[in-house]
Amino acid sequence: MRRLCLGWLLACTAAIALGPDAAQACDCLRPQGDPASLLRHADFVFAGKALFLMERTEHVTITRDGSGEGTVRPLESSATFEVTGAWKGVSTGEMTVQTDGSDCSYRFEPGHRYLVFATRQADGKPYASICSHTSEFGKADPLLHSLGEPSFQSTP
Secondary structure: OHHHHHHHHHHHHHHHHOOHHHHOOOOOOOOOOOHHHHHHHOOEEEEEEEEEEEEEEEEEEEEEOOEEEEEEEEEEEEEEEEEEEEEEOOOOOEEEEEEOOOOOEOOOOOOOEEEEEEEEOOOOOEEOEOOOOOEEHHHOHHHHHHHOOOOEEOOO
């Protein structure tokens, strides 16, 4: 009986640990180092408030034997920011950053302030993920102080 319970417990633990979330988890290396090396690694570094999010999706319906099954697939998403200060790659008061809806995407929220580290995609558009040092403003204080004064500041 004890072996049966132990076997059941191990099976449940493995199912939880190796469930669907584990298979879809983001796998990335986050750049490490001092602020200067983080600036070198990113193509765009700025502080700003997320104004709005845009998501483009595709609705897919599969019909078999008279019954349909529908799903929605994300194609692309982006967040547009009011830039309050920039350290690299930004010289305007508004910036749009791409995300891809994957597990690695940074989940921006409208109205929240962020310190954004983004890379340039092949199409030239900025892209941010949880693999960069992008973070909400309150959590970015030590890094903000280390970065020093921004090279660009928008005027209110």
